[in-house]
Amino acid sequence: MNAAAMYPVQNVAAAIACRGDRVLVTRRAPGQKMAGLWEFPGGKLEPGETPQTCIVREIAEELSVDCTAGGILMEHRHTYSGGAINLIAVIVTLTSDGFRLSVHDDARWVPASDLLSLELAPADIPVARRLRDLFKRGALQPSASARMS
Ligand SMILES: Nc1nc2c([nH]c(=O)n2[C@H]2C[C@H](O)[C@@H](COP(=O)(O)OP(=O)(O)OP(=O)(O)O)O2)c(=O)[nH]1
């Protein structure tokens, strides 16, 4: 039996928080799966959660900040050796300041055009491409920019 047949697809919500043309990325800390890789903070949906309720909970847990969740930018399915995830990129607006990291060892606001030069979790590459292209066209004007810049 192949991996896709053995494991259900795990839904994972990932926060797309923007400040001007910069996007928040966090680095998975040593000891974590995929340690050292950059990702959009977030995590697995728990039973009964929507991507939006999940991301608000995850951002509070992982960064100790509040946020409001908006629309879904895109979903992308990626198969790792341990199973498949459906990465759901949710646009968020951070509503409190100051991060306290718990599962990451670094957080940066990176220009959307530079995201692909980071060592990203593989599932995130299509999301980073989409963000780069949307910002290039001026098609994404996140409401977070005004408050956080
Ligand atoms: N949060 C997050 N996870 C991602 C991204 N890209 C990516 O491949 N993943 C993978 C890593 C994990 O295999 C899986 C779940 O993410 P996670 O480790 O953040 O899950 P979680 O916060 O719920 O943590 P845990 O309770 O399972 O320890 O999704 C991303 O951009 N953000």
Ligand SMILES: [Mg+2]
């Ligand atoms: Mg997480």
